[in-house]
Amino acid sequence: MAWILNLETAGTNCSVSLYKAEELVAIREDNSPGYSHAELLHLFIEEVVAEAGIVLADLQAIAVSKGPGSYTGLRIGVASAKGLCFALDIPLISIPTLESLARQITPAEGLIVPLMDARRMEVYTAVFDSDHKQMAPTVAKVVEPDSFLELAQKGKVHFLGTGTSKCADVLEHPNFIFYPGLFPSSREMGKLAFDKYQRQAFENLAYFEPYYLKDFIAHGGKNPGK
Structure with missing residues (x-):
């Protein structure tokens, strides 16, 4: 079955989950208001993979929350996801932030x-x-x-x-x-990511960018993506 790593960094919550198909295996989160993504994201990735008893090379895909949300948070999440996908030669899946949030x-x-x-x-x-x-x-x-x-x-x-x-x-x-008190989490990304994995609805690694929304509205002409 597919191992899929999910990264959520669109808001203050730095969230990483690991799913085996549609089953949540491990999750790490920190919702510090100061944005801890740069310090914690890769640590959380290492921890969920270790908890599952696998290695990064066992992953079949990586899913990332694509926005809209914090410019800095989205950049960190997408850059990390793309880097891992390139290194592991696996596909990238994007999940609309508001869609996964709605599923809470x-x-x-x-x-x-x-x-x-x-x-x-x-x-x-x-x-x-x-x-x-x-x-x-x-x-x-x-x-x-x-x-x-x-x-x-x-x-x-x-x-x-x-x-x-x-x-x-x-x-x-x-x-x-x-x-009140609800915020985006990678917990809700897993089933959406697995559905896209089965349909092979993957992003182009070279050209994928976060969906900032405001940039799209302000400048026009930019394709906001799928």
Whole structure:
């Protein structure tokens, strides 16, 4: 079965997990607010591989959270993933950060709206249904009192992620439900990565870049990727 290493560095959480197909075997995380990625990422990689009793050469693929999120965090994660893929001659898989974040909750009904904190009153966000199917594109959105009201007309709206606190202070509607304290983790990446591995939905190692979103909006013409 496929051994897949998953790296999540889009936010403050430095998270590394190792999956054997769809089974979580080992995970290491540190959500220090000062961004510990540069110091801890490779240590965590060594630890999860050792815990599983394998070596790096046993890996079949590496998955990385592609964004949107912190510019520095994404650069560190992608650079590390690409370096390992080149060295081991294995494929690179990218996982949209908001998609894996959305999978941290499984409401019976309603919409799931993951929120990644951006500067000031801005968030990176997308909309998913209760089966985690994306219903609206990923955007950078300024949070105002009337933000997301159109979604509330359709039923419950479940907010989670690092942008939740700023939204909870501004948004008011009986259908709005907030899940504080949740943030992107490599734990939710494993099954998504294995699905892509089976479909051979791999990235081009030479040209793959993180999905910064703001750069794409600001400058235009840049393909945000799959």
